[in-house]
Amino acid sequence: MNKKLHSVSPESGPNSNLDLTPQLAQFSSAFLFEPKNIVPFETALGWQKNIQKSLIEKPFSSQAVWFLEHFSCYTIGRGSDMKNLLFDENKSPLPVFRIERGGEVTHHMPGQIVGYLVLDLGLHKKDLSWYLRELEQILIDVLDLLGIEGTRVDGLTGVWCEDKKVGSIGIGCKRWVTQHGFSLNVNCDLIGFEKIIPCGLNNVKLGKLSDWIPGIKVCDVKPLLRETVRRRFKLNWENI
Amino acid sequence: MPALSSTMTEGKIVEWLKNPGDKVERGESVLVVESDKADMDVESFHDGFLASIVMPAGSSAPVGETIGLIVETADEIASAQANAPSTLPQAAANQDKESPSSQTQKKQASVDSSQATAIKQTPPVPDYSVNNEQFLNDGRIVASPRAKKLASQMGVDLATVRGSGPHGRIQAEDVQSAKGQPISIPWIAESNAPARIVSDMPLKEKKSVDTDKPPSAGKSFGSRGETIAFNTLQQAVNRNMEESLNTPCFRVGYSILTDELDSFYQQVKPNGVTMTALLAKAVGLTLARHPQVNAAFSSEGIAYPSQINVAVAVAMEDGGLITPVLQKADETSLADLSLQWADLVKRARNKQLEPQEYSSGTFTLSNLGMFGVDRFDAILPPGTGAILAVGASLSKVVASKDGSISIKKQMQVNLTADHRVIYGADGALFLKDLSYLIEKNPYSLSS
Numbered sequence: 266m267n268k269k270l271h272s273v274s275p276e277s278g279p280n281s282n283l284d285l286t287p288q289l290a291q292f293s294s295a296f297l298f299e300p301k302n303i304v305p306f307e308t309a310l311g312w313q314k315n316i317q318k319s320l321i322e323k324p325f326s327s328q329a330v331w332f333l334e335h336f337s338c339y340t341i342g343r344g345s346d347m348k349n350l351l352f353d354e355n356k357s358p359l360p361v362f363r364i365e366r367g368g369e370v371t372h373h374m375p376g377q378i379v380g381y382l383v384l385d386l387g388l389h390k391k392d393l394s395w396y397l398r399e400l401e402q403i404l405i406d407v408l409d410l411l412g413i414e415g416t417r418v419d420g421l422t423g424v425w426c427e428d429k430k431v432g433s434i435g436i437g438c439k440r441w442v443t444q445h446g447f448s449l450n451v452n453c454d455l456i457g458f459e460k461i462i463p464c465g466l467n468n469v470k471l472g473k474l475s476d477w478i479p480g481i482k483v484c485d486v487k488p489l490l491r492e493t494v495r496r497r498f499k500l501n502w503e504n505i
Numbered sequence: 506m507p508a509l510s511s512t513m514t515e516g517k518i519v520e521w522l523k524n525p526g527d528k529v530e531r532g533e534s535v536l537v538v539e540s541d542k543a544d545m546d547v548e549s550f551h552d553g554f555l556a557s558i559v560m561p562a563g564s565s566a567p568v569g570e571t572i573g574l575i576v577e578t579a580d581e582i583a584s585a586q587a588n589a590p591s592t593l594p595q596a597a598a599n600q601d602k603e604s605p606s607s608q609t610q611k612k613q614a615s616v617d618s619s620q621a622t623a624i625k626q627t628p629p630v631p632d633y634s635v636n637n638e639q640f641l642n643d644g645r646i647v648a649s650p651r652a653k654k655l656a657s658q659m660g661v662d663l664a665t666v667r668g669s670g671p672h673g674r675i676q677a678e679d680v681q682s683a684k685g686q687p688i689s690i691p692w693i694a695e696s697n698a699p700a701r702i703v704s705d706m707p708l709k710e711k712k713s714v715d716t717d718k719p720p721s722a723g724k725s726f727g728s729r730g731e732t733i734a735f736n737t738l739q740q741a742v743n744r745n746m747e748e749s750l751n752t753p754c755f756r757v758g759y760s761i762l763t764d765e766l767d768s769f770y771q772q773v774k775p776n777g778v779t780m781t782a783l784l785a786k787a788v789g790l791t792l793a794r795h796p797q798v799n800a801a802f803s804s805e806g807i808a809y810p811s812q813i814n815v816a817v818a819v820a821m822e823d824g825g826l827i828t829p830v831l832q833k834a835d836e837t838s839l840a841d842l843s844l845q846w847a848d849l850v851k852r853a854r855n856k857q858l859e860p861q862e863y864s865s866g867t868f869t870l871s872n873l874g875m876f877g878v879d880r881f882d883a884i885l886p887p888g889t890g891a892i893l894a895v896g897a898s899l900s901k902v903v904a905s906k907d908g909s910i911s912i913k914k915q916m917q918v919n920l921t922a923d924h925r926v927i928y929g930a931d932g933a934l935f936l937k938d939l940s941y942l943i944e945k946n947p948y949s950l951s952s
Contacts, residue, residue: 292744294737324856325737344519344539367519368542388860393543394510422542438509439534439546501744503737 293388295328297502299487303375304333306340306362313444316383320442324385327503330494331381332487335373337457338362342435345369349462359457366445368422368435369465376453376473378483379446380490382498386441389498397422397434400447403497404432407449407489413477423464424449429472433464449490451475451483506566507547509540515567516540523555526582529575536562536573553577556585648675726824738825748887752802756882757929758919759936762944763898767914769947773839782831782842784870785815786950787942788893789834792868795935799867801890802925816866816886817846819853827853828886830866839951870895880917891922891932 298312309331316329338360339350345363347354349370354361373379380403386396401417404424408415408431415424415432424432434447450473458471474481495502506516519537529535534546535555553575560572576585648663652675668675727733735743770783792799792813800809813835816828829849831842852858868890871883874897883894898916905911918939920932942949 292741294740327737342519342539343537343544344517365537365544365546366542367539367544392510392512393540393545394512397541397543435542437544437546440548501740503740 292499292501293328293385294503295330295384295498295500297491298329298331298333299491300331300333303336306335306338306360306373309333309335309379309381310362310364313381313383317439317442317444320383320385321440324387328385328388328500329381329383330500331379332490333379333381334375334377334483335379337372337374339370339372339457339461340364340366341370342366342368346465349465351460351462358460364445365437366435367437368433369463370461371433371435371448371463372457372461373448374453374457376451376483378449378451378486378490380449380494382436382443382446382494384443384498386438386443391441393436393438396436396443399497400434400436401432403490403493404447404449406493406497407486408474410489410493411474411478411481411486413474421464421466426472426474426477429470429476430463430466431472431474449474449486451486452481506560506568506570506572507538507545508568509538509543509545513540513568515565517565518560518562518572519544520562521555521558521573522546525555525557525586526579527555529553529555535575549575551575551577554579554582556582652676652679736824738821738823738827742825745887746884749884752885752887753924754885754921755924755929755932756919756921757932757936758880758917759940761916761918761940762903763914763916765945766943766947767898769950773951776840777843778839779843779846781817781846781870781872782839783947783950784872784895785817785831785834785842785846786837786839787939787947788868788870789813789815789831789836790950791935791939791942793835794938795931797931798891798920798922798927798935800926801867801888802923807926810867812867814865814867816863816869816889818869818871818883819850821853827858827863828866828869829853829858829863830861832865868892874898874916880919882919883921885921885923889923890926891920894919894921 296316312329312331316327319326320328339357340362341347341350341364343363343365344367346369350357350361352358382400386392390396401422401424405415405417408424408426413426415426417423418425422434423430424434432447432449435445437444450471452475453473455471455473463469463471474486494500509516516538517540519539521536523529523533523535529549529552531550531552532548535549536547538545538547554577555573556576557574558572559574560566560570566572574585576582647668648666652666653663663675666675666679668679766783766787770778770780773783792815796809797807799813800807802808812833814830814832815834816830818826818828820826829846831837831845831849834842837845849858849862853863866886866889869883869886869892871892872895873881874895877897877899879899880896881894883892885892896917896919898914900912901915903911903913903915918936920936922932
């Protein structure tokens, strides 16, 4: 057992309520998966579905978090506007997946960290807006650790550096059990974004962390994400 | 339109997963609502049929707006459709939950109980415990495999059984209690002590183990030779218990006579007051006079909570334990505490407690009295200053001050406390005061 990961230190963040003394609820358990190889999109989708299903059917079963990279693909939400695909869906240069999340089309590719969080919001807070803001804050905190200032844009979801969007967020939720999560461009090739209107936002400029920190790699960012996610959602990584 | 967050004012219907006329099962996703970058599957609270879609996919509706109608039987679809509000929001606004049934006057009497239910949700959103009133099954029977088997063996009609499981699912115990058999696995150890370990209790109260009977076999999660992984709850308990090793604890014990408390309990029991409520209230009132014992260590100093919240440890049938909390135990009436406790335990069983309902305790009660245990000590939960272990109330030969000897009921309690915050004298005075309240003045609990 990894002592460090399992120590329960009462972290009093700005949101902690001193009147509520922490007991069982403070931490919940989650599996952490960080596949070393690049993962096909549909494979990771299946993983998430499995955990989500078991969490819905069996409350208190384990939550799960993945940090991984995908082969190049596009994904669109159920409510997405097909106009944001600047090509014929049937003649797509890359695989297109229609998935159960909010938001418009986005693009995944190696060099971008995708974070999937299958969490039971019943154990955290049953508030989707809160959850989206927490995901943004995680990305902002990670950028801060790297010495980059990440910002929100009013009325939009995601994280920007200067005028470039580096982090995207889109989630699905069933019985307050989440799926999907965020993506953070680290040192990826952004050219694939030119064939879509990312997130349905015209004139949005995309950026990646290597624009600010030359040479940064996915493996440099993953440990920061791991710790930031763990702290923000008060998770204990469960042994696998 | 359900509220997906506290700040949400309207939501967009992304997709209807069902078409009008489709059968809908309770818990089945009916539509997808999007707010911001989040999609939420919205489920039906009832079995029935989607009669009408009021707000089509792609449209947005304010929170609380009627967006569709679900009826109970296929026969009602047509009438509900005829009476469905138009897609104009202002027309929809005056549709309330009951109106479709009031408008379907033409229907025959046989469906008098049925009414269309508007899919109209206001915060708090999907709370699956709200259907407790609907447990008597109307047609479709949801029962665990074991319950079904037991029912056929015992000749119990499942349609008459009230299900206590999630969504009213009938559990094996429900079948047994319907048949009037004692429930064999009372593994939520509901604290009924100081145990009146006598068998004159009504069956329902009799969660305690009767010492006159041969003891039942102990509990195990695995078979011989096996190693069983801890479940999540057990892991949480493990972490909390390990955490206590960093706390310098001491223990202090007291014997309390309970004859007065028992006779008071007999008086208030008909009003639905439980022993757990009595004990929680007694502890709450005493804590109000001994704030130091309600305090906890924090890195900044001694933290005095703004409320007195008494958590009561409850063992879970499938391992681990949980500590549902009776908020403001000092200020809440016995009747309210009893009701709250019944509700908390029921939802704890179904794992439906909200975090603040089991994590906001400022003092913990642990009771093994119902098993006839005369004394034990408890481990301090992190974040609190003290926990009280309560043993059974047993008949003892007691010598009083004047030297006379009599037989009295006596219960041993044992306080475990964090010495950084609570000192021996604090604990002793608290116990002395608690003992005085229980022995001499139990009637003050009802105030």
